[in-house]
Amino acid sequence: MKNINTILSDNKEVAQDKFAKLKTEGVSLYYGAFQALRNVTLDMPSCAITAIIGPSGCGKSSLLRLFNRMNDLIPQARVSGNVELDGIPIYNPKIDVVELRRRVGMVFQKPNPFPMSVFENVAFRPRRHGSKSRFELAEIVEKSLRHAALWEEVNDKLEQSALALSGGQQQRLCIARVLAVEPEVILMDEPCSALDPVATLKIEDLMRNLAEDYTIVIVTHNMQQAARVSDMAAFMMMEEDRAGVVVEYGPTSQLFTNPKDKRTEDYITGRFG
Amino acid sequence: MVAASDIEKSLRRRLRLGERFIEGWIFLAGLLAIVVLLGIVAILLKEGLPAFGYTPPWEFLFGTKWYPVSEPPTFGIMPFFVATLMISLLATAVAVPIGVGCAAYLAEVASSKVRETVKPIIEILAGIPSVMMGFIGLILLSPLVQSIFHLNTGLCGLTASIMLSLMSLPIIVSVSEDALHAVPNEFKEASYALGVTKWETIRHVCIPAAFSGITAAIMLGVGRAIGETMTVLMVAGGALAVPVSPTDPMTTMTAAIASGIGNAVRGGLQYQALFAVGLILFIISLAVNLIADRVLQQQKRRFAR
Amino acid sequence: MRAEARLSRKVSQRTAFAFLALATVITLTPVLFIIVYTIINGASALNWEFLTHSPSQAGKAGGIFPAIVGTFYLMLGTLIFALPIGVLAAIYLTEYAKDNWLTRLINMAIINLAGVPSIVFGLFGLGVFVLTFHFGLSLLAASLTLASQALAMVVTTSREAILAVPKEYREGSLAIGATKWQTVRHIVLPQALPGIITGAVLAISRAAGETAPILVVGAAFFLPGLPQSPFDQFMALPYHLYTVSAHVPGVPRSTLWGIALVLLAVVLSLDVLAAVIRIKARQRK
Numbered sequence: 001m002k003n004i005n006t007i008l009s010d011n012k013e014v015a016q017d018k019f020a021k022l023k024t025e026g027v028s029l030y031y032g033a034f035q036a037l038r039n040v041t042l043d044m045p046s047c048a049i050t051a052i053i054g055p056s057g058c059g060k061s062s063l064l065r066l067f068n069r070m071n072d073l074i075p076q077a078r079v080s081g082n083v084e085l086d087g088i089p090i091y092n093p094k095i096d097v098v099e100l101r102r103r104v105g106m107v108f109q110k111p112n113p114f115p116m117s118v119f120e121n122v123a124f125r126p127r128r129h130g131s132k133s134r135f136e137l138a139e140i141v142e143k144s145l146r147h148a149a150l151w152e153e154v155n156d157k158l159e160q161s162a163l164a165l166s167g168g169q170q171q172r173l174c175i176a177r178v179l180a181v182e183p184e185v186i187l188m189d190e191p192c193s194a195l196d197p198v199a200t201l202k203i204e205d206l207m208r209n210l211a212e213d214y215t216i217v218i219v220t221h222n223m224q225q226a227a228r229v230s231d232m233a234a235f236m237m238m239e240e241d242r243a244g245v246v247v248e249y250g251p252t253s254q255l256f257t258n259p260k261d262k263r264t265e266d267y268i269t270g271r272f273g
Numbered sequence: 274m275v276a277a278s279d280i281e282k283s284l285r286r287r288l289r290l291g292e293r294f295i296e297g298w299i300f301l302a303g304l305l306a307i308v309v310l311l312g313i314v315a316i317l318l319k320e321g322l323p324a325f326g327y328t329p330p331w332e333f334l335f336g337t338k339w340y341p342v343s344e345p346p347t348f349g350i351m352p353f354f355v356a357t358l359m360i361s362l363l364a365t366a367v368a369v370p371i372g373v374g375c376a377a378y379l380a381e382v383a384s385s386k387v388r389e390t391v392k393p394i395i396e397i398l399a400g401i402p403s404v405m406m407g408f409i410g411l412i413l414l415s416p417l418v419q420s421i422f423h424l425n426t427g428l429c430g431l432t433a434s435i436m437l438s439l440m441s442l443p444i445i446v447s448v449s450e451d452a453l454h455a456v457p458n459e460f461k462e463a464s465y466a467l468g469v470t471k472w473e474t475i476r477h478v479c480i481p482a483a484f485s486g487i488t489a490a491i492m493l494g495v496g497r498a499i500g501e502t503m504t505v506l507m508v509a510g511g512a513l514a515v516p517v518s519p520t521d522p523m524t525t526m527t528a529a530i531a532s533g534i535g536n537a538v539r540g541g542l543q544y545q546a547l548f549a550v551g552l553i554l555f556i557i558s559l560a561v562n563l564i565a566d567r568v569l570q571q572q573k574r575r576f577a578r
Numbered sequence: 579m580r581a582e583a584r585l586s587r588k589v590s591q592r593t594a595f596a597f598l599a600l601a602t603v604i605t606l607t608p609v610l611f612i613i614v615y616t617i618i619n620g621a622s623a624l625n626w627e628f629l630t631h632s633p634s635q636a637g638k639a640g641g642i643f644p645a646i647v648g649t650f651y652l653m654l655g656t657l658i659f660a661l662p663i664g665v666l667a668a669i670y671l672t673e674y675a676k677d678n679w680l681t682r683l684i685n686m687a688i689i690n691l692a693g694v695p696s697i698v699f700g701l702f703g704l705g706v707f708v709l710t711f712h713f714g715l716s717l718l719a720a721s722l723t724l725a726s727q728a729l730a731m732v733v734t735t736s737r738e739a740i741l742a743v744p745k746e747y748r749e750g751s752l753a754i755g756a757t758k759w760q761t762v763r764h765i766v767l768p769q770a771l772p773g774i775i776t777g778a779v780l781a782i783s784r785a786a787g788e789t790a791p792i793l794v795v796g797a798a799f800f801l802p803g804l805p806q807s808p809f810d811q812f813m814a815l816p817y818h819l820y821t822v823s824a825h826v827p828g829v830p831r832s833t834l835w836g837i838a839l840v841l842l843a844v845v846l847s848l849d850v851l852a853a854v855i856r857i858k859a860r861q862r863k
Contacts, residue, residue, distance in 0.1 A: 068753060075677055088284060096286040102755025103284075112746035114765055124764070125754050174750065181754050292759045296674065302663050303670030306687040306733065309726050313694065316705035374601030382595055383602070391602060393853070398609040400849045401842070402787025403696075404816040408823050408838055409612055412831075439608050446605060472591035500695030502790040503816075507824050527697045527790070534701070534794050539709065551701045555694065562693035 020087075021046035021185060021215040022067055022104075027081030028243075029062055031074060036062045038243040040081075042234055046184075049207060049216045051230035051252065053223060054267070058236045059244025060219040064187050067217065068104040069097050085185070105178035109190040111170035113162035113177075118145075118154050121162045121173055122180045140180050148176035149206050168199025172206065179210075186210065188218040192225065204229050223268065227256050235264045317555055320540075321548030324348065333549065337515050341533065341543040348546040350553070352515045356523035360430050360505060361498040363519055364437035369491055371438075372445030373480075376490075379446070380453035381475050399443035407507030410436040415508055422520055426510065431519040433509040437501055441494035448493055452486020452572060453479055485572040492565035500558050502527040526554045613846075616839050623836025633800065637822040638829050642837055647804055648717075648797075648812035649786055649844065655721025655808070656728055656785040661778050663725075664732030668774075671733070672740045673762055691730040696790040699727045703795040715796040718808040723791045728781040735780070739773025740766060772859030776852045783848035787841065789816040815841045 020043040029037035037059050044050045052060045062071065069090065071077040083090050090100055102125070113121050122141045126132055132140070141158070145151040150172040154165070162173055171191060178186055188207075192200040207216060207229055220226050226233055233256070234249040248255060248264045259265045325333060328348045336349015375395075379388050414435060415427030422431070456479050464474040480487065510522020511532065524532070530547050537544040631641030667684075675681040703723030713719040743766050751761040767774075789797075797817040805812045819837045822829050 070749065070753060073749075073752070085284075090284075094286050095284050098289075098755055098757050099284055099287070100755075101753055105755070106749075106753035108746065108749065108753070110746065112750040114747060114750065115769060124751070125756050125760075128756065128760050128764070177750075178754055183755075289757065292757055295759055299666050299670045299674060302666030303675060303684055305663055305667055306684055306691060306729060309729060310687040310691055312706055313698065313702045316702055316710075317698070320701075320705050371601045371604050374598045375605045378595075378598035378602045382598055391606060394606050394609055397613075397846065397849065398605075400783060400787075400845055401609070401612065402789070402816055402845055404787065404789045404820050405612075405838055405841060408819055408834070411823060412834070413615075442605050470587050470591045472594040473587070476594070496693055500693070500698075502695065502697040503820065507820065527695055530697050530701065531790055531793055534704070548701060548705070551698050555698050558693055558695055558698075559690055562690060566689055 020044065021085070022217065023082075023084040023087075024063075024066065025082040025084075027066065027079065027083055029059070029066065029071065030076075030078045030080075032076035035241065035243040037066075038239070038245050040244075040246050042246060042249055044215065044217060045232065046215045047211060047213065048231040049211045049218060049229055050232040050234065051226035052217065052219045052234045052236060053221070053226045054236035054244075054247075055238065056221060057242075058238040060221075060236055061189050062244065063236065063246075064106075064189055064217060064219050067185065067187055068101050068106055070101075070106065072097065102181045103183050104185040104187060105181060105183035106187040106189065107171070107174050107178060107191050110194050111167060111174050113165070113170050113173050115161070115163060117159045118162050118165070118173060119158040122176050124177065125181045141176075144176040144180040145173075147179050147210070148172045149202065149209075150176055166199070168195050168202060171195060171199070171203060175203075175206065175210075183214065185215045185217065188216065190219055190221065193221065200225075223256075227252060235259075235261075235267060237263055237267075313555065317548055317552040320545060321550075321552040324542070324545035324549035327542055327545070333546075334553075339513050339529070341537070341546070346542055348542075348549075350526065350529075350550055352513055353524055353526040353529045353550065355515050356430065356509065357499055357525040357527070359516060359519060359523070360434050360437060360509065360525055361495055363430070363434040364441055364498045365491060365495050367434065368438035368441040368445055368494055372442050372490070372494070373449050373487055375442070376446045376449035376453060376487075377475055377480065380450045381471065381479060395443050395446055398439070399447075401440075403440065403501060403503040404507070406436050406440055407504040410504060410508035418520075424520055426522060428508050428510040428522055429520045430509055430516055430523045433505045433525075434519060436504050436508060437498045440501065440504065441497050444497055445490045445494040448490035448569075449483070449487045452483035452490065455486065455572070456482040483572075485568050485575070489565045489568040489572065492561055492568065496558060496561040496565065499554070499561065500527065502531050506531050526550050530554070613842065616835060616842055619832065620835035620837075620839030623830075623832040624839065628833075628836055629840070632802075633818075636800070637818070637826050638833070642815070642818060642840065644801060644804055644813040645815045645818040645837075646840065648814040649816075651717055651805065651812060652720060652724060652792070652814060653782045653786050655717060656724040657778065657782055659722055659725035660728040660732050660781060664729055664778075664781075665736045665774055667729075667733045668736035668740055669762060669767075672737055673758065673766070688730050688733055691727075692734070694727075696727065696788055697793075699723055700791040700794045702726065703791055708795050714809060715798075715811050716809045717796060717805050717812050719795045720792045720797065720812070721808070723795050724785040724788060727788070727791060728785055731781045731784070732777055735777025736770070736774045739770040739777065742773060743769045772855055776856045776859075779848050779852040779855065783845050783852070786848065787816055787845045789814075789820055792817060815844065 022044040024040050024042050027037065027040045028035060040063060052063060054060055065071045066079065066083050071079065079091055085104065114124060119141055122144050123137045126140050127137055142151060145154060150169060153169060162170065165173060192203050204225065210216060218230065230252045233252040235247045235255065236244050237247050238244055248259060248261045255264065256268055259268060333348055333350060335351055336347065337351040338347045338349050339352055340347050379391060410432050415432045417427065418429065418432045419427030460478050460482055461474055464478045505525045506528040509525060509528060511524050511528065512522035513524060516523035530550055533543060533547050537547055628641045629646065630643050632644050633642060634640035671681065671684065700723065703719055707713050707719035707722045708715060747765050747769065748761055751765050792814055796811050797814050798811040799821045801811060801813055815837065819841055822837065823834050
């Protein structure tokens with residue numbers, strides 16, 4: 001697989017169309033009368049890591065939650081514009097939201113393992129979708145835990161409560177839980193902000209590994225992390241009416257070394273935010 | 274690579290019949306509270322409205338003679354209404370100072386250890402069945418009242434009021450204490466910073482600030498007293514005349530229904546009249562509780578952060 | 579002058595606090611007195627015969643076994659009808675209901691139901707279950723009546739327990755493609771279970787002590803045997819205490835206190851059970 005930056009620099013239009021796993025076109029998000037996002041247009045390539053960065057409160061998480069329709073859980077939320085997964089509009093009422101959320105999994109800022117054993121956490125959804133024997137489930141659990149770089153640490157504690165694990169282990173468990181349902185996209189909402197630096201690095205390594213098979217979109221307020229980890233980066237800001245907009249979007253290396261918009265440059269160089 | 278149409282198909286909305294089935298039951302269960310409430314209203318109207326056909330409403334509400342077995346029977350609920358009013362107001366008048374005082378003590382003065390010990394005991398008071406309170410009133414309190422006030426019988430409104438005030442205490446204490454707790458610390462701190470003592474702060478800052486919550490507590494206490502049946506049935510005396518003083522034996526609306534309904538012929542005049550009393554009781558109770566709830570919501574909004 | 583003023587304010591504070599403490603003592607004393615007095619006076623009546631035999635001589639002698647059994651059946655019946663429906667209704671209100679007029683109406687109905695006098699529930703049970711549904715004076719009608727009364731409480735306590743489950747668990751479940759019901763059934767409900775059970779136990783405790791609703795829907799003063807089917811009449815502890823103390827002359831005092839003690843023991847032990855469950859659950863967290 002060619003380096004994504006090379007492909008993009010070769011032929012931007014075609015490349016983006018070809019690789020667009022997730023797409024938004026002129027999307028605005030409203031919570032009641034309040035506009036949280038304005039006119040967001042982005043294409044996110046598959047099997048790459050896209051980072052969404054920006055100062056706090058500018059709508060990064062709201063944007064992330066567009067892709068698995070978690071905003072639906074908020075009673076007053078309303079989306080206008082087009083959001084697509086593999087070219088299929090996902091805000092169509094005919095879409096099965098449950099299946100969408102399987103394909104587009106999410107890991108949250110604060111690790112949220114279920115109050116059950118490690119095994120049951122990972123096996124949670126597979127157990128209830130399709131009759132799976134204990135043997136099959138065990139296979140799925142092991143595969144997912146290995147994929148999440150956690151197997152070595154927990155294979156002797158599978159029956160213990162997940163809440164007894166460390167913060168970093170809990171977050172990798174949450175990742176394993178997502179991997180167990182065989183998604184195509186993994187959304188990560190500031191996955192390391194509640195973790196210590198050692199755990200953070202482990203997860204960043206894990207992300208790079210996962211990006212070979214999955215499309216990853218990560219929200220982070222840590223610019224260095226975005227620079228380390230991501231292939232593409234979108235810089236967001238809050239405008240005067242508190243609506244979030246995407247100021248600039250492009251390959252990470254370019255955004256950080258040669259930003260096109262002055263606001264991006266100001267943020268990157270630490271002049272605000 | 275999976276074809277786009279395959280992806281689209283797999284993302285199409287599933288029926289999930291099992292979920293729909295369960296969700297249907299969940300929805301029905303949600304409606305049941307309304308169904309029960311409407312059922313109560315419906316049955317009270319169905320069986321009770323005809324009573325106003327026999328006795329015009331004005332006479333029913335303000336008549337003073339309740340003679341179900343005379344020829345012809347007359348139904349006037351003034352004796353019951355006055356009794357309910359007298360007993361409830363008296364019980365509340367006694368319970369409020371004690372209850373609010375206790376609430377103030379628990380919220381502002383008592384150490385948390387004391388609070389942790391006292392609150393469960395008050396919960397126990399709330400849990401004592403009303404027939405038990407009636408029993409205590411009957412066996413222990415009424416002879417006492419009889420001798421203190423030199424009455425023919427200790428089964429009178431006063432005895433009932435005393436027992437009822439005990440029964441209203443838990444709710445008055447509980448809601449008042451919540452109201453006092455909800456007073457923002459900033460108010461109290463501002464007061465202390467001006468050199469005002471704790472008691473003066475309680476008296477002039479906390480209680481006025483918690484005023485609507487305390488009002489709600491009082492109304493809930495009144496509501497409790499109005500709706501109480503067994504205690505008054507057992508100790509209030511059961512007389513059918515309009516009571517003049519608390520030491521008269523009397524019958525409240527609740528006791529009238531409870532004692533009469535067993536003998537009433539199904540569908541007969543007395544039966545209908547008793548349902549009509551139930552209807553009036555329901556309306557009064559509903560009104561008191563609705564107002565109390567409205568006041569409580571108001572208080573929550575005042576101090577919402 | 580200043581020192582005097584300060585002193586007098588301190589004195590009035592002490593006096594005021596003494597009155598507040600007195601109010602607390604006045605609130606507490608009757609409960610403790612009632613419990614202790616009942617135990618002292620009722621203990622003598624408690625023997626094997628009392629608890630396992632039927633009453634004789636119109637309740638002046640014999641035991642209260644049928645009343646105990648009847649109360650037990652009523653508690654069971656109330657539980658069977660009120661718990662599943664109440665929990666499902668609470669699930670509806672917390673997980674499925676949208677913020678519209680219907681939901682507001684349901685919430686209002688629950689608040690109002692909680693304030694309806696118990697004798698009005700008795701009329702409701704009489705008119706609807708005994709007569710309209712033709713269940714007659716029966717355990718079934720009484721259980722349904724008590725369950726209707728308990729419904730508001732079960733819904734309220736279950737709702738609180740379900741709302742207390744952190745939303746992170748729900749989000750984590752939905753975000754991996756579990757359905758709403760799967761999330762409720764396997765994550766939310768198990769977490770809310772202690773709170774739900776506590777509420778249920780308290781509701782049954784209250785049902786065990788209720789007299790007014792069962793007065794008119796099937797409680798009997800004396801029955802030769804135990805109820806054999808839900809359509810039979812029944813005896814019950816609170817009703818027995820009422821009739822024997824208020825309507826039967828010449829019953830020995832110790833018998834009356836004995837009945838009161840058994841009733842109090844049933845109600846209070848359930849309250850204690852609920853408290854224990856609540857404390858244990860909090861400890862585990």
